[in-house]
Amino acid sequence: MSTTTPHTHEPEEHPESLPGGAGTAVRPPRLIHNEATTEIPVHLLFRDEGAPEARRPAVVNRRQGTGEHPRLGRPAPVRRRPELHPDPELQERPARVLPGAAGVLAGLGGVAGCLATTWWAGALPPYAGDALGLPLHPGAGLGAAQWAAYAGTGALGLFGFGGLARGRTGRAWVLGLFGRYRGTVRRTGLLWINPLLRRCRADVRLRHWRSGAVPAADANGVALRVVVLVVWRVRDTARALLGIEEHETYLRECVESALARVPVELPGGVRSGADAAGDALTRLVAADVAPVGVEVFSVQPVRVEYAPEVAAAMQRRRIAALDAQQRATMLSSVVDSVEDTVTRLTTRGLVELDDYERKALVRDLTVAFCSARREPA
Structure with missing residues (x-):
């Protein structure tokens, strides 16, 4: 009989005689022994498949506390929510604008050019010439040159006065030309914007929205009606106005979706539970509306009550x-x-x-x- 040790030792071959009288070499069973297990024959850990040399380790359950490494299983697939990928080119950038003084000067120049052309053509009334301090001029009549001068100066006046705009604090202009985004104007005061550009006004102030009674549920699945207060603002005007049809409607739907996933506690419950529900709602809604250029600061339940039934x-x-x-x-x-x-x-x-x-x-x-x-x- 072989002597066992705390660790597996190499097998030794000893010739022994069989009862039949034929002396053949028999390999003694190898043993495993440590302080946490009993003696286990090594050959029980293998299965014979066909030839004796083709042996594979059998499946052995691991015992906790023996210091053995557990067998790693295949990790379960993690289901992730689909993420919104906005157009990378549709991102807010400043538009090219001029101070309002440039538009005023251009408009006044166009008006002065029209008056000068009228005086040149001899169509200026005498009282107007006297008021402007212009001498009488017989004029050459309205010819091709006069009409060209009228067109040029009139266009200059129209472009000068037609491009004037007033920038207000908390408001922005989203500009586009033939369906293409050309930039956003957040400057205040009197500005001159190309009158050929299409303007869309955007409100970038901090805003709040109080919802109606939205269906929700508590931790036990009891139907509730929740009124929430959302504090938000438009962060990226290009994505909010051009990347989605109605960003305010989308915000409301995201709030309803978050309430369907987060359990809400009644006002009589633990205060920390209500704070946790508000934090979870804020985190979910902010993640949902971030791709469309909306920034959410807080989503807090202000009234929680049971459903009518x-x-x-x-x-x-x-x-x-x-x-x-x-x-x-x-x-x-x-x-x-x-x-x-x-x-x-x-x-x-x-x-x-x-x-x-x-x-x-x-x-x-x-x-x-x-x-x-x-x-x-």
Whole structure:
């Protein structure tokens, strides 16, 4: 018999004689032994498949606390929500604009050019020439040159005055030309913008939106109606106005979607639970609306109540509980009154009652007291 050690040792071959008399070399079984397991023959860890040399390790369950590494299984696939990938070219960038003084000067230059062309053609009235300090000029009439001068100066005046715009704090202009995004104007004051560009006004101020009663549920799946207050603003005007049809409608739908995934606690619950629900709602809604250029700062429930059908059932249950409590209180009071009456009658010697008479008196007094308690005051 081989000697066991705390670790697996190399096998030794010893010739032994079989009962039949034929001496052949028999390999003794190899053993595994440590402080956490008993002696286990090594050959039990292998399965013979066909040839003796083709052996594969068998599946052995790992024991906790033995220091052995657990067998790693195949990780379960992680399902991820589809992410929005906005157009990388559709990103807010500043547009090229000029100060408003440039537009005013161009407009005044166009008006002055039209007056000069009129004086040149001799069509300027005498009182207008006197008011402007221009000498009388017989004029050459309205010819091709005069009409060309009118067209040039008129276009200059129209471009100068037509491109004037007023930039306001908290507002922005989103500019486009033939369906292509040309930039965003966030500057304030009097500006000159190319009048050929299409302008879309965007509100970039910090805004808040109070929702209506949105369906939700608590941790136990009970239907609720939640009113939330959302604090948000437009961060990227290009994506908010051009990347999506209605960014405000999309924000409302994202709030409803988040309420369907996050359990909301009632106001009477733990305050930390309500804060956790608000933080979870803020995180989900902010992640959903970020690709469309909207920034969400807070989504907090301001009113939480049961759904109408749940509220009606809970009201009936509450009324039944109050009625049962009132009945139990009334019955206890009646029993105490009957007991006190019978005890006082018998202890004072006013009446002598046997068991039958005592039961009848108790029954009559109970009916009388209950009838008196049920009568309206």
